[in-house]
Amino acid sequence: xTALLEMRGIGKSFPGVRALNRVDLRVEKxxxxxxxxxxxxxxxxxxxxxxxxxxxxxxxGEIFYxxxxxxxxxxxxxxxxxxxxxxxxxxxxxxxxxxxxxxLGNEVATRxxxxxxxxxxxTDALLKKVGLSEAPTTPVEKLGVGKQQxxxxxxxxxxxxxxxxxxxxxxxxxxxxxQKLLDLLLELKAHGVTAIIISHKLNEIRRIADRVxxxxxxxxxxxxxxxxxxxxxxxxxxxxxxMAHRYPERTPQIGKVxxxxxxxxxxxxxxxxxxxxxxxxSVRRGEIVGIAGLMGSGRTELAMSxxxxxxxRYLSGEATIDGKPADxxxxxxxxxxxxxxxxxxxxxxxxxxxxxxxxxxSLANLSxxxxxxxxxxxxxxxxxxxxxxxxNIRTPGVHQRxxxxxxxxxxxxxxxxWLFTDPQVxxxxxxxRxxxxxxxYEIYAIMNDLAAQxxxxxxxxxxxPELLGMCDRIYVMNEGRVIGELPKDExxxxxxxxxxxxxxxxxxxxxx
Amino acid sequence: xxxxINTLRVQLGGNLRENGMMLALLAIVFFFLVVVRAVQDVxxxxxxxxxxxxxxxxxxxxxxxxxxxxxxxxxxxxSVGSVAAFTGAVAGxxxxxxxxxVYAVIPTVLVVGALIGAAQGYWIAFWRIPSFIVTLAGMLxxxxxxxxxxxxxxxxxxxxxxxxxxxxxxxDIFGVDRPNVTAxxxxxxxxxxxxxxxxxxxxxxIAFGMEVGSxxxxxxxxxxxxxxxxxxxxxxxxxxxxxxVLIVMSVLIAAYSFFTNQTTTGRxxxxxGGNEKAARLSGIKTERLVFLTFVNMGVLASLAGMIVTxxxxxxxxKAGVGFELDVIAAVxxxxxxxxxxxxxxxxxVVGALIxxxxxxxxxxxxVGIDYQQVxxxxxxxxxxxxxxxxxxxxx
Numbered sequence: 001x002t003a004l005l006e007m008r009g010i011g012k013s014f015p016g017v018r019a020l021n022r023v024d025l026r027v028e029k030x031x032x033x034x035x036x037x038x039x040x041x042x043x044x045x046x047x048x049x050x051x052x053x054x055x056x057x058x059x060x061g062e063i064f065y066x067x068x069x070x071x072x073x074x075x076x077x078x079x080x081x082x083x084x085x086x087x088x089x090x091x092x093x094x095x096x097x098x099x100x101x102x103x104l105g106n107e108v109a110t111r112x113x114x115x116x117x118x119x120x121x122x123t124d125a126l127l128k129k130v131g132l133s134e135a136p137t138t139p140v141e142k143l144g145v146g147k148q149q150x151x152x153x154x155x156x157x158x159x160x161x162x163x164x165x166x167x168x169x170x171x172x173x174x175x176x177x178x179q180k181l182l183d184l185l186l187e188l189k190a191h192g193v194t195a196i197i198i199s200h201k202l203n204e205i206r207r208i209a210d211r212v213x214x215x216x217x218x219x220x221x222x223x224x225x226x227x228x229x230x231x232x233x234x235x236x237x238x239x240x241x242x243m244a245h246r247y248p249e250r251t252p253q254i255g256k257v258x259x260x261x262x263x264x265x266x267x268x269x270x271x272x273x274x275x276x277x278x279x280x281x282s283v284r285r286g287e288i289v290g291i292a293g294l295m296g297s298g299r300t301e302l303a304m305s306x307x308x309x310x311x312x313r314y315l316s317g318e319a320t321i322d323g324k325p326a327d328x329x330x331x332x333x334x335x336x337x338x339x340x341x342x343x344x345x346x347x348x349x350x351x352x353x354x355x356x357x358x359x360x361x362s363l364a365n366l367s368x369x370x371x372x373x374x375x376x377x378x379x380x381x382x383x384x385x386x387x388x389x390x391x392n393i394r395t396p397g398v399h400q401r402x403x404x405x406x407x408x409x410x411x412x413x414x415x416x417x418w419l420f421t422d423p424q425v426x427x428x429x430x431x432x433r434x435x436x437x438x439x440x441y442e443i444y445a446i447m448n449d450l451a452a453q454x455x456x457x458x459x460x461x462x463x464x465p466e467l468l469g470m471c472d473r474i475y476v477m478n479e480g481r482v483i484g485e486l487p488k489d490e491x492x493x494x495x496x497x498x499x500x501x502x503x504x505x506x507x508x509x510x511x512x
Numbered sequence: 513x514x515x516x517i518n519t520l521r522v523q524l525g526g527n528l529r530e531n532g533m534m535l536a537l538l539a540i541v542f543f544f545l546v547v548v549r550a551v552q553d554v555x556x557x558x559x560x561x562x563x564x565x566x567x568x569x570x571x572x573x574x575x576x577x578x579x580x581x582x583x584x585x586x587x588x589x590x591s592v593g594s595v596a597a598f599t600g601a602v603a604g605x606x607x608x609x610x611x612x613x614v615y616a617v618i619p620t621v622l623v624v625g626a627l628i629g630a631a632q633g634y635w636i637a638f639w640r641i642p643s644f645i646v647t648l649a650g651m652l653x654x655x656x657x658x659x660x661x662x663x664x665x666x667x668x669x670x671x672x673x674x675x676x677x678x679x680x681x682x683x684d685i686f687g688v689d690r691p692n693v694t695a696x697x698x699x700x701x702x703x704x705x706x707x708x709x710x711x712x713x714x715x716x717x718i719a720f721g722m723e724v725g726s727x728x729x730x731x732x733x734x735x736x737x738x739x740x741x742x743x744x745x746x747x748x749x750x751x752x753x754x755x756x757v758l759i760v761m762s763v764l765i766a767a768y769s770f771f772t773n774q775t776t777t778g779r780x781x782x783x784x785g786g787n788e789k790a791a792r793l794s795g796i797k798t799e800r801l802v803f804l805t806f807v808n809m810g811v812l813a814s815l816a817g818m819i820v821t822x823x824x825x826x827x828x829x830k831a832g833v834g835f836e837l838d839v840i841a842a843v844x845x846x847x848x849x850x851x852x853x854x855x856x857x858x859x860x861v862v863g864a865l866i867x868x869x870x871x872x873x874x875x876x877x878x879v880g881i882d883y884q885q886v887x888x889x890x891x892x893x894x895x896x897x898x899x900x901x902x903x904x905x906x907x
Contacts (some may be wrong), residue, residue: 310793324905332795341793349793354784354853363783364794366776373775381720417794 003064004029004194005163008063011218012045012054019045020059027163032185032195033292034205037215038238038464043198046164046215051085051170052078060375065163086152088171094141102155126154130184146177153184164188164195170204171296182208200294201504202231204233214238226452231501239464241492247469248441250448254472255285257382258338258456259326259425264317266305275301275312277481283456285424288447290459290471292496298480299460303427308342321424335364338424342414342431344460346407350414353403357395358384360402361416363449368420387416391446408439415446425456432466444470464493478503529847529902533862537573538736540866544873551877559751561872562744567678567823570757571596571816575835576842576860577768578812581805583767583843584772586785586852587636589809591628592648593835596817598654598737599625603818604667604827609722612820614673621814628654630803637803651836659829668826678822682754692748692753699745699754702762703738710734757819767855772821772890781805785852841888842867845895866891 005027012020020042027033035060037043041289047429049059052072063070065081072078075085099119101281108119123136130150151167156164166185170178185195199205205212206229214224214237221237259282266276276298283289291299304311306319308331319326334341343349351360362369362380369380384398391412395405402413410429418426428447432440447470451457461467469473474491476484476499484499541557548556555561575592584590603621606612612620632650635641686693710730717724724730737817748754772778783791784798792798816835821827848855867888874884 086643308795330795331793332797335795343790345795348787349789352783352790353788354851355782359779359783362779363791363796366779370776373772375776375779377716377774378719387521397721399720399721 002029002067003027006064006065007046007050008062008064009047009062010046010059012042012049019085020049022218022220023061023215023218023272024430025213026223027194027196028210030192030292031196031210032189032197032208034209034212034470035196035198035215036200036205036212036234036238037452038462038503040216041215041238043215044167045218047085047167047196047198050078051075051083051165066196079159082160083165084156084161084163085165086149086167086169088167088169089153090145090148091436092140092148093153095139097137097139098127098134098143098151098154099136101151101160101190102126102136104155106159108208109166119135122158126157129157130154131180142389144177145172146174146180147183149177150184153188161193164193166195166197168198168200170199170201180206200501202229202234202501203504205234210227211427229499233499235494235497240396241270248445249449250451252288252472253286253452255454257282257287257323259283259288259319259321261319262308262317264302264305264319265315266301266311266317267313267315269312272316275480279317279477279480279482281458281475281482281485282424283458285454286451287473288451288457288459288471290466290474291458291477292464292468292474293477294500295462296479299343299477300429301480302477303341303429303458303460306334307331307339307427310341320382328482335421335423338422339427340364340418340421340423340425341427342418344433346410346414350417351402351410354401356401357393357398357413360413361420362418365421383420384416387412387419392442406439408435411435411439411443412446415443419450423455425458426450427458427460429460430460432463440466464496467496468493469490476500518833527898530856530858531849532898533845533859533866534733534736537862537866538740540869540873544869544877548873548876554876556873556876557747559747561876562747563751563755565872566575566755566758566761568872569864570678570755570761571819572835572842572866572868573700573761573861573864574711574764574812574819575809575839576846577764577814577857578805578809579839579843580768580846580848580855580857580860581772581781582643583800583840583848584785584808584852584855585781585805585848586788587802587805588840589632589643589647589650589806590836590840591632591647591654592809592816592839593832593837594651594654594658595625595628595810595831595832596835597658597830598628598661599814599817600821600831601658601661601667601673601827601829603821604670605661607670608667610828611767612669614677617674618677618818622811625810625812625814625817626807627810628689628814629807632810633806636806637799637801653748658831662827663831666826666828668824670822670825674818674827675822677757678755678757680756682756682759684753689753691749693749695749696745697756698759699741699749703741707734707738708779709892711796732828740903760815760819765857765861769801772857777804779800782853785854787853803893838867841892845892847895847899849899863895 003026005025007025010020010023023042023046025046029149048054050063052074055073055490056071063072066462070081096104102123103119108115108122120136127136128309130153132147132150132154134143134147136274140151143151149381169181172329173181181299182204188227189195189316197209209226211223211225212229212234214221214234224233261282262280264276265274267274279287279302293299301311305314306328309329310331319328321338326339328334347353352363358380361384366375369376369383381398388395388398393409393412393416395409402410432443435443447457447459459467459471468491472488474486474496475482476486476496478500483503486495545556548554575758579589579592603617606617606620632646635646636643658719684694684695692733714724714730723883780791780796781801783796784801788798817832820831824831842864843855843860845866846855846859848859870888870891871884874887
């Protein structure tokens with residue numbers, strides 16, 4: 001066998017983060033090669049290096065393609081070699097037709113004038129290849145996600161694809177659409193197209209992949225042939241790191257149930273899909289509860305739908321705080337009921353970046369610094385100073401605009417904002433994402449303090465070691481449902497991953 | 513360390529902006545003072561011309577206060593000129609045809625303005641239809657309704673009571689009249705209040721550990737402002753006294769300054785413009801606030817409409833054409849950001865004065881309307897380039 005692609009010793013750093021350390025990847029001509037790894041293992045970064053999104057020179061290591069060294073300066077370079085990547089978020093223009101999308105940037109044209117009859121004719125042929133029976137003039141927004149995925153593949157074929165890369169292609173698909181897509185990949189393989197597929201779904205990998213490479217913490221752990229692939233082996237390779245992080249000491253003092261959610265159902269905001277199904281959880285006073293799950297498992301959606309119905313359409317479900325039904329129907333009511341939600345994306349959803357620390361901290365509780373309608377700037381200042389000291393926000397002064405703070409200090413400002421509303425229950429969504437190790441430790445210590453004060457903490461995180469290190473109990477979510485609950489002493493990365501992967505299998509086998 | 517340097521730069525940048533604006537205003541006044549005398553042998557700062565300046569520009573400043581809130585909230589209102597014309601026409605119809613007394617007409621027209629603002633704000637806030645579109649439609653609709661209501665005619669004249677809204681002056685209660693002692697007293701009190709307030713806020717800033725400029729700079733600035741106001745006050749007092757409309761305008765400036773700086777609602781409007789999603793997730797009712805800024809804009813536009821009508825002593829179909837552009841330009845020259853979330857009342861007032869003084873000065877000089885527009889356009893562009901340049905520099 002000859003290698004179509006060989007990536008040797010690939011390394012890539014971002015400010016403060018080493019995303020890829022030493023990745024080796026060898027893809028044979030004509031095979032389907034799967035890449036597995038946890039969130040943040042470096043899969044997407046690796047594919048961006050390969051496709052030229054990160055241009056040559058911004059990473060270490062070498063790429064050989066068809067035996068020649070490659071130095072891509074952008075996506076156009078890699079596409080010229082027949083390397084096409086299909087991202088998880090599809091890159092189609094919803095209002096344009098299928099034909100227009102397929103030939104976007106690559107129009108069937110002579111001197112700028114599009115030859116529509118020829119474009120339609122070619123589109124028809126491509127659509128036949130991918131097994132899609134739609135008119136080339138249909139706007140893409142009229143198609144479901146599965147069919148849009150097929151249009152993406154047709155678009156790749158139009159560019160004469162030799163190496164097709166799919167980033168979690170079935171994550172958003174229904175069962176039969178997934179099957180169709182996998183069949184199509186096998187068919188393309190028979191026609192000589194090599195494919196790399198990033199996937200978490202073991203049954204999928206077993207069905208179509210010839211070999212699997214497992215990444216962990218930015219390094220290649222193993223490359224397995226299909227015969228050697230087993231659930232245990234892949235999980236072990238995916239999560240096998242030792243618990244290098246350290247967590248502050250804590251003796252939990254857990255009281256009675258503080259917040260309880262039952263039968264929570266939420267629909268997509270403008271599609272008939274249901275995003276959260278019959279979800280339920282509880283948190284006790286003084287307890288830190290974790291919610292684990294892969295990206296897209298509905299953790300953030302659950303939290304936001306609870307917090308003033310800020311996500312989707314509320315269908316049904318009830319929540320109690322301190323045994324009494326809690327009115328969470330608007331954000332201000334949820335705050336009043338004693339709930340606080342620290343958002344995942346602090347820059348987009350949490351902070352007003354151009355404003356100073358003072359007004360960011362007072363934002364959710366302005367009446368706390370005002371007499372009636374009139375703001376007390378003195379009080380606002382005092383409050384900010386108090387939180388600056390308590391949470392150790394490192395800044396020259398509380399009038400500093402938050403855009404000038406580091407990620408960790410910004411996160412402390414967001415936390416201060418919510419602490420100033422004096423919540424009973426705090427939901428923290430990825431509280432340590434993008435924060436350096438030292439600041440992480442501080443955030444953990446703050447969480448422990450809050451729990452010790454008798455508040456309930458719900459922590460959503462994609463970093464499993466963090467959940468295992470911090471939480472008294474961990475819920476596991478998958479595809480919008482809570483699929484398991486593990487007490488601290490029974491929880492392990494293997495068990496959590498196992499629950500998720502088996503849940504995927506069960507669903508699939510049900511449907512099949 | 514680097515962040516300390518940053519703070520310094522931010523502080524200087526902030527002061528630079530405001531002080532720079534005032535200096536620009538001063539420079540423009542000085543320029544016209546010299547050039548107008550040389551070219552036309554006219555005193556640009558004569559009592560009559562200063563009075564005229566306020567009479568001509570009061571409505572722009574009044575509407576700019578409302579526009580500031582709209583722009584801070586992240587929106588725009590293109591309809592204010594047409595709304596001012598329409599409400600002026602309503603005032604004319606009620607006063608001249610229906611014979612309503614002034615004290616009934618004014619509140620009624622303000623309510624009409626509020627309703628117009630509500631009608632537009634409803635679609636913008638609750639239906640999320642872009643404000644540009646809704647108010648562009650409003651601009652056409654209310655211009656059309658003005659023509660319809662006036663049947664293409666001018667309505668007038670108005671009774672004295674209504675005219676005094678714009679052309680009236682505060683009488684001298686001490687009976688001296690030249691100079692008008694009441695006017696002088698009011699101006700002196702206003703200066704005292706201004707200096708006291710800025711002293712207080714400086715003390716507060718120092719108490720909060722904010723970096724403030726040197727005290728020499730502070731006093732220089734305050735003295736300059738005091739001298740300028742005293743000069744203007746003296747000139748007005750030695751002519752006909754303080755125009756009513758100047759009082760209305762000053763009270764509104766003070767009120768909106770207080771509202772934007774010191775109230776919870778004001779703060780929330782800035783939050784909505786600064787980051788709507790974060791504001792909503794902090795429990796702020798963003799839709800309602802956006803709605804209210806448009807209601808407020810409607811009220812101020814109707815007030816401006818009545819002032820213009822009173823000044824012209826007739827409601828005319830052509831009133832208020834192009835006002836929206838002057839008003840929006842004033843807000844942006846004043847340092848508001850197109851993306852919302854920032855902008856100050858002081859800046860807007862200075863911005864409006866810059867525009868107004870340029871209009872007035874160039875007209876006296878006999879500069880053609882063609883050049884006037886070119887120059888005003890360039891000033892707007894320059895002011896915004898200056899802002900963007902500053903912002904990029906401080907990173």
